[in-house]
Amino acid sequence: MIALRDALAKYIAVRRALGTQLRDAAVTLSHFVEFLEGEGAESVTTQLALRWARKPEHAQRTTWAARLSLVRQFAAWLSVIDPRTEVPPRRIIGARRRRNTPHIFSEQEIARLMDEAGRLPSPTGLRALTYVTLIGLLASTGLRPGEALALDTPDVDLQAGVLTICQTKFGKSRFVPVEDSTRVALAHYAEKRDRLCPLRRTNAFLICERGTRLRGAIARQTFGRISCSIGLRAPTGARRVGRGPRLRDFRHSFATKRLVEWYHAGVDVQRELPKLSTYLGHVQVADTYWYIQAVPELLQLATERLSTREPGGPR
Numbered sequence: 373m374i375a376l377r378d379a380l381a382k383y384i385a386v387r388r389a390l391g392t393q394l395r396d397a398a399v400t401l402s403h404f405v406e407f408l409e410g411e412g413a414e415s416v417t418t419q420l421a422l423r424w425a426r427k428p429e430h431a432q433r434t435t436w437a438a439r440l441s442l443v444r445q446f447a448a449w450l451s452v453i454d455p456r457t458e459v460p461p462r463r464i465i466g467a468r469r470r471r472n473t474p475h476i477f478s479e480q481e482i483a484r485l486m487d488e489a490g491r492l493p494s495p496t497g498l499r500a501l502t503y504v505t506l507i508g509l510l511a512s513t514g515l516r517p518g519e520a521l522a523l524d525t526p527d528v529d530l531q532a533g534v535l536t537i538c539q540t541k542f543g544k545s546r547f548v549p550v551e552d553s554t555r556v557a558l559a560h561y562a563e564k565r566d567r568l569c570p571l572r573r574t575n576a577f578l579i580c581e582r583g584t585r586l587r588g589a590i591a592r593q594t595f596g597r598i599s600c601s602i603g604l605r606a607p608t609g610a611r612r613v614g615r616g617p618r619l620r621d622f623r624h625s626f627a628t629k630r631l632v633e634w635y636h637a638g639v640d641v642q643r644e645l646p647k648l649s650t651y652l653g654h655v656q657v658a659d660t661y662w663y664i665q666a667v668p669e670l671l672q673l674a675t676e677r678l679s680t681r682e683p684g685g686p687r
Contacts, residue, residue: 374453376405376414383449395518396588397442406477415456416447422464438464474624475604475617482622483512484602492594498568499581503562503594506586510619512554514626514652517619521586522595523577530559537653547654595619627652627660 374382384398407424408416425440443499444460451457477485489503509520519537527536533555549559562577569583576585596613599605605616630648634641649660 376408376416377425379450379454380405380446383446386449395522397549399587399589400439401446404439406444407497415454416443416458418460418464421447421458421460425465433465433523434619440465448455474628475621476628477511477617479626481602481604482507482625488601492598494581495580496568498565498579501561501564501568502580502586503591503598505557506591507595507622508557509554510622511626513548514623515548515551516623517591518588518642519653521576521578521588521591524575525562525577526575528558528562530555530562536659544653544655546650548651558580592619623652671682 380401382540384394384401387394404421404424407427408420408640411420413420421440421443425436425443428435430644440460446460447457447459451459478613486504486507487505490500492500492503494500506520509515510517511533513520515535515537522538523535527538529536533552535550536545537548538545564574566572569579569581572579574583574585578586580586580590593613595618596605596616599617600607605614607614627648631641634644645660649656652660
């Protein structure tokens with residue numbers, strides 16, 4: 373039978389060939405295989421998978437369910453070539469996935485986060501520079517964190533101020549124009565990055581101190597520590613980075629800011645919403661409507677706007 377580690381390498385290769393990046397998932401599944409090896413197991417079993425998924429005892433049930441879901445997909449594929457494989461049943465943990473209420477960053481909070489990121493220690497200063505740029509990029513463009521981290525140098529047109537987002541969520545690609553201030557900041561980062569790390573080991577635009585692509589798990593953990601440092605998060609139990617605002621909340625904040633500006637300006641939001649949806653890379657406009665439902669201020673503005681329309685007027 374094929375060894376678990378060899379099977380995982382083949383599984384990741386197959387999924388990536390089909391267009392799925394699986395960056396963080398590949399690391400997580402590698403940890404699962406290490407766990408199985410430590411247990412002396414030669415195949416996946418439901419009992420071991422469940423025990424591994426629940427290993428971070430402080431985590432939420434949704435986190436356990438997400439970890440088990442990754443194992444389930446791998447096990448389903450592996451069961452075809454190794455009949456000993458057990459595929460964990462669905463909903464065995466029973467966690468109902470819910471969207472977290474987004475944190476809407478104020479301009480002051482973004483400035484404080486960037487200031488604190490600028491104080492991150494590193495031998496060359498590249499670490500601080502990268503995190504300041506990452507936070508600024510997410511806040512000014514509304515990109516998904518994974519999209520920002522996946523940017524390669526050719527994807528960032530520093531002359532035209534356009535980002536090329538390639539084969540991202542749902543396999544869609546799009547062009548994202550940026551403000552001139554963002555373009556200047558990105559050009560500044562690229563110049564200092566190349567000077568501080570002339571021998572890069574990746575074509576990634578955002579890199580870590582070692583000259584490799586900045587990984588999502590590390591970025592989220594570091595952002596959690598930065599948030600704790602300025603009081604946006606409070607450490608809870610074993611979680612030194614606590615719970616609270618996340619990198620993805622910059623996307624919510626970006627969209628919310630645009631919608632609030634439109635409502636205050638009297639813009640026809642119904643007409644403009646598809647443009648924002650396309651910019652954000654949503655599959656359908658309904659995904660963008662969620663921001664209105666999730667943020668009380670937006671819901672109130674939308675209600676007020678509807679109530680001012682004359683009966684029988686255009687909708």
